[in-house]
Amino acid sequence: MEPASVRKHSLLSMIARNGGHGEHSPYFDGWKAYDRNPFHPTQNPDGVIQMGLAENQLSFDLIEEWIKNNPTASICTPDGVGKFKDVAIFQDYHGLPEFRQAIAKFMGRVRRGKVTFDPDRIVMSGGATGASETLIFCLADPGDAFLVPSPYYPAFDRDLRWRTGVRLIPFACDSTNNFQVTLAQMESAYAKAIEANINVKGVILTNPSNPLGINLSKETLTSLLSFTFEKNLHMVCDEIYSATVFKSPAFTSIAEVMQETECNPDLVHIIYSLSKDMGLPGFRVGIIYSYNDQVVNCARKMSSFGLVSSQSQHLLASMLSDEVFIEKFLEENSRRLGKRHSRVVEGLKQEGINCLEGNAGLFLWMDLRHLLKEPTPDAEMELWRVIIKDVKLNVSPGSSFHCPEPGFFRVCFANMDDHTVEVALQRIREFVSRGNKNGDDKKHWRKRDLRLSFTSRKCDESLISPRQIMSPHSPVPQSPLVRART
Amino acid sequence: MSYVSSNRKPLLSRKATNDGHAEKSPYFDGWKAYDKDPFHPTQNPSGVIQMGLAEHQLCFDLVQEWLVSNPEASICTKKGVDKFRDIALFQDYHGLPAFRNAVAKFMGRVRGDKVKFDPDRIVMSGGATGAHEMITFCLADPGDAFLVPTPYYAGFDRDLCWRTEARLLPVVCHSSNNFKVTRKALEEAYAKAVEANISVKGLLLTNPSNPLGTILDRDTLREAMSFINEKNIHLICDEIYAATVFRQPDFISIAEIIEEDQEYNRNLVHIIYSLSKDMGFPGFRVGIVYSYNDAVVECGRKMSSFGLVSSQTQYLIASMLSDDQFIGKFLLESAGRLATRHTDFTDGLRQAGIKCLNGNAGLFLWMDLRGLLMDSTVEAEMALWQVIINDVKLNVSPGSSFHCSEPGWFRVCIANMNEETTKVALERIREFVLRNGNKPNRKEKCWQSDLRLRLSFRRMDEVLRSPCIMSPHSPIPQSPLVRTRT
Numbered sequence: 007m008e009p010a011s012v013r014k015h016s017l018l019s020m021i022a023r024n025g026g027h028g029e030h031s032p033y034f035d036g037w038k039a040y041d042r043n044p045f046h047p048t049q050n051p052d053g054v055i056q057m058g059l060a061e062n063q064l065s066f067d068l069i070e071e072w073i074k075n076n077p078t079a080s081i082c083t084p085d086g087v088g089k090f091k092d093v094a095i096f097q098d099y100h101g102l103p104e105f106r107q108a109i110a111k112f113m114g115r116v117r118r119g120k121v122t123f124d125p126d127r128i129v130m131s132g133g134a135t136g137a138s139e140t141l142i143f144c145l146a147d148p149g150d151a152f153l154v155p156s157p158y159y160p161a162f163d164r165d166l167r168w169r170t171g172v173r174l175i176p177f178a179c180d181s182t183n184n185f186q187v188t189l190a191q192m193e194s195a196y197a198k199a200i201e202a203n204i205n206v207k208g209v210i211l212t213n214p215s216n217p218l219g220i221n222l223s224k225e226t227l228t229s230l231l232s233f234t235f236e237k238n239l240h241m242v243c244d245e246i247y248s249a250t251v252f253k254s255p256a257f258t259s260i261a262e263v264m265q266e267t268e269c270n271p272d273l274v275h276i277i278y279s280l281s282k283d284m285g286l287p288g289f290r291v292g293i294i295y296s297y298n299d300q301v302v303n304c305a306r307k308m309s310s311f312g313l314v315s316s317q318s319q320h321l322l323a324s325m326l327s328d329e330v331f332i333e334k335f336l337e338e339n340s341r342r343l344g345k346r347h348s349r350v351v352e353g354l355k356q357e358g359i360n361c362l363e364g365n366a367g368l369f370l371w372m373d374l375r376h377l378l379k380e381p382t383p384d385a386e387m388e389l390w391r392v393i394i395k396d397v398k399l400n401v402s403p404g405s406s407f408h409c410p411e412p413g414f415f416r417v418c419f420a421n422m423d424d425h426t427v428e429v430a431l432q433r434i435r436e437f438v439s440r441g442n443k444n445g446d447d448k449k450h451w452r453k454r455d456l457r458l459s460f461t462s463r464k465c466d467e468s469l470i471s472p473r474q475i476m477s478p479h480s481p482v483p484q485s486p487l488v489r490a491r492t
Numbered sequence: 493m494s495y496v497s498s499n500r501k502p503l504l505s506r507k508a509t510n511d512g513h514a515e516k517s518p519y520f521d522g523w524k525a526y527d528k529d530p531f532h533p534t535q536n537p538s539g540v541i542q543m544g545l546a547e548h549q550l551c552f553d554l555v556q557e558w559l560v561s562n563p564e565a566s567i568c569t570k571k572g573v574d575k576f577r578d579i580a581l582f583q584d585y586h587g588l589p590a591f592r593n594a595v596a597k598f599m600g601r602v603r604g605d606k607v608k609f610d611p612d613r614i615v616m617s618g619g620a621t622g623a624h625e626m627i628t629f630c631l632a633d634p635g636d637a638f639l640v641p642t643p644y645y646a647g648f649d650r651d652l653c654w655r656t657e658a659r660l661l662p663v664v665c666h667s668s669n670n671f672k673v674t675r676k677a678l679e680e681a682y683a684k685a686v687e688a689n690i691s692v693k694g695l696l697l698t699n700p701s702n703p704l705g706t707i708l709d710r711d712t713l714r715e716a717m718s719f720i721n722e723k724n725i726h727l728i729c730d731e732i733y734a735a736t737v738f739r740q741p742d743f744i745s746i747a748e749i750i751e752e753d754q755e756y757n758r759n760l761v762h763i764i765y766s767l768s769k770d771m772g773f774p775g776f777r778v779g780i781v782y783s784y785n786d787a788v789v790e791c792g793r794k795m796s797s798f799g800l801v802s803s804q805t806q807y808l809i810a811s812m813l814s815d816d817q818f819i820g821k822f823l824l825e826s827a828g829r830l831a832t833r834h835t836d837f838t839d840g841l842r843q844a845g846i847k848c849l850n851g852n853a854g855l856f857l858w859m860d861l862r863g864l865l866m867d868s869t870v871e872a873e874m875a876l877w878q879v880i881i882n883d884v885k886l887n888v889s890p891g892s893s894f895h896c897s898e899p900g901w902f903r904v905c906i907a908n909m910n911e912e913t914t915k916v917a918l919e920r921i922r923e924f925v926l927r928n929g930n931k932p933n934r935k936e937k938c939w940q941s942d943l944r945l946r947l948s949f950r951r952m953d954e955v956l957r958s959p960c961i962m963s964p965h966s967p968i969p970q971s972p973l974v975r976t977r978t
Binding site: 021027080084165272287288289317321 | 515560574582629636774776799804
């Protein structure tokens with residue numbers, strides 16, 4: 007706690023000074039290495055390959071084709087410019103009705119028609135980032151807490167806590183049962199929190215899971231929903247990866263479970279976005295879908311702080327209402343993700359590297375425990391530095407996802423082309439075989455001259471300049487139009 | 493709908509259940525009248541004319557012409573679609589460099605190139621709405637206060653105070669000196685705050701002023717700078733109407749003042765900007781925070797994740813604003829058309845015996861109807877307002893909704909309609925004044941008229957609670973593509 011004198015004379019707010027933005031997490035560190043030396047197939051074939059960014063780049067050709075065939079979807083084409091004025095002045099926080107309708111329909115399609123969504127419950131926000139924060143502002147006061155299974159998406163620490171003052175209480179899932187979330191774990195975490203006199207307002211589930219790449223089963227969701235109903239807790243489900251499911255088991259949304267289980271709809275809320283399912287993170291399409299009328303009302307007023315650009319609403323309303331296109335897109339997108347996933351899993355397996363058996367997401371949860379010097383977070387960090395520096399792959403260490411078991415890494419695979427995948431696998435192959443040749447694998451890492459230091463102090467220094475630092479969302483400080491993408 | 497959980501703790505946050513959204517202000521009430529009965533030249537010629545929305549609709553022809561001639565500015569045209577992917581993926585919170593460069597250049601142009609802006613200080617936000625909230629989160633802790641001269645934009649109560657829990661303290665300005673912001677008034681307001689043990693973090697100026705439509709003169713700006721430097725508090729200058737200055741005297745930005753004296757502490761100065769008013773693009777949600785304080789730029793940029801500008805829109809705007817020739821023509825033409833519209837109205841009102849504050853900027857007039865008030869009270873102003881909406885069928889905004897200390901002033905928006913509608917509005921005013929001008933007991937007659945629309949605040953509360961309520965930003969719950977605009 008700062009002394010009153012410091013607070014009084016400080017030019018900036020406590021929020022601005024407290025580091026709650028979370029950028030000191032190693033989740034963001036690796037990008038620096040990438041940014042200094044980014045891979046390019048011809049211009050920089052020895053550069054670092056970016057495997058720390060959960061982007062879906064596999065289906066742009068489909069979208070581009072659709073755009074060419076649908077000029078009225080844009081307010082800038084000769085066919086569409088007649089709508090420019092009406093769209094440019096439209097700032098109603100309800101959103102364009104056709105946008106809300108298209109999103110609601112799309113969400114239903116992704117859930118294979120098992121549920122329908124009410125367009126009047128669709129509330130916009132500044133990406134999933136804005137959606138998460140706004141929802142918490144509606145549900146909780148400073149000091150209140152949400153339970154969250156770990157490992158979890160690192161930026162939740164910022165999105166859910168920074169400006170809201172709300173706490174996150176992680177409860178650990180582990181490899182003994184393939185990181186499944188269990189009711190017993192949640193109950194235990196809840197009981198501990200209550201005992202510590204913490205006001206628990208709800209739980210946050212990410213389904214499909216980031217970083218694990220798996221769905222929650224219907225049974226699990228049902229038991230968790232019942233638990234929250236019993237304890238009168240909010241159930242917040244982040245379903246932004248729902249259309250990235252590429253293999254069975256099929257995705258079960260909380261919306262489906264609600265239909266079959268006793269619950270209080272006023273406690274159930276879904277966070278959605280088009281950043282992962284459609285691969286459009288730049289358009290900042292975040293959605294809050296709440297079954298609580300008051301939350302819809304409040305969140306809608308708050309959405310003024312981060313509405314979706316009407317230009318993008320207009321485009322997406324058109325795209326998502328094209329049922330034929332969407333049907334084809336969802337199917338093809340799934341297929342390509344599945345294929346890419348298989349290739350990478352297979353490639354890793356050949357080198358004796360296992361992954362958690364996943365069926366969704368844009369990443370793998372890779373098990374490198376056998377390569378750790380010892381099962382500690384420090385050993386994991388050391389291995390990670392080696393992977394970045396020697397293998398030249400930017401993957402994300404499990405500790406940055408608050409995984410309590412050292413040795414797991416999230417590896418993104420959908421943000422590159424086939425050639426780059428092969429290069430990455432080749433590098434892993436070489437690395438493993440080098441390791442085997444040297445005999446004592448584990449000692450080997452210690453001897454490496456680690457010129458690239460990742461101490462957090464160094465990171466702070468580099469983070470101070472507004473000019474240099476890259477966004478945690480993208481390692482590219484320059485316009486992508488300047489640099490060719492891999 | 494249950495607001496309280498079974499264990500008696502509230503289900504939702506305090507922010508979700510307080511009135512911090514500020515929608516109970518009469519600023520928003522009038523839209524309901526418009527929405528029930530909107531004017532249309534042929535379909536509903538006796539409907540309510542919307543004069544409560546500060547939109548700039550006078551130059552869309554120029555923009556549309558430019559769009560058709562510049563297909564590469566869009567990622568959806570044949571010429572631009574090859575950029576679609578890179579742009580759709582771009583979510584870096586630094587923003588597209590081309591966008592930042594273009595906005596910085598545009599801001600300089602608007603200020604007659606008397607100052608230059610550094611693209612690296614350009615931080616995005618969700619419209620000016622998001623910008624105000626964001627800067628407040630960076631500068632103030634809950635309970636801290638900002639001084640703000642009255643009358644001021646009604647949305648500030650929400651933007652600066654709702655989720656941030658900061659406070660606004662009015663600096664009362666009077667018509668006796670044309671609502672000038674005096675050093676004396678600033679000192680008084682500050683002293684009052686100190687006495688009440690309130691921590692003042694800064695001063696918020698809107699220049700050009702909403703709702704006055706005037707600009708701050710050089711002396712006032714210098715006094716403000718001297719004041720904040722002396723007290724070591726921040727100065728936030730909302731300059732979103734900078735390019736709506738249509739007549740002498742020229743606009744003077746705080747960016748100019750800051751260069752006049754090396755002793756000024758630049759770390760205290762921040763500019764809020766947007767393209768919603770100057771370009772007429774409120775739907776695109778282009779908000780900008782420009783700070784001279786590196787730590788604020790740094791922090792603000794991280795916070796901008798909650799409300800980035802859609803990359804699709806960044807790309808379009810980057811292209812448009814870098815077209816020097818087009819921008820030169822646009823700014824000139826825009827000022828000319830605003831001047832003409834302003835004169836049409838002020839002349840027309842003068843003929844009806846109604847005076848306005850002498851303004852040279854903005855998208856509105858500050859109309860003086862003190863002479864029509866029964867007595868100099870807020871109640872009388874509200875009664876007159878109800879008559880204007882109900883009988884004259886014009887939705888104007890009462891001064892009290894801008895926290896004006898003197899009853900009888902109304903803000904009348906003039907740039908959101910075509911010439912035909914302008915004529916109709918003026919005709920209605922003329923008729924109203926004629927009807928009531930020469931009769932004895934003129935004032936009594938007005939107030940005894942049967943008010944079909946009873947706008948009691950309690951009913952407004954009920955109405956506003958429904959999730960169906962229109963946005964305060966736009967009265968149109970339907971898509972503008974469905975309804976023809978006036």
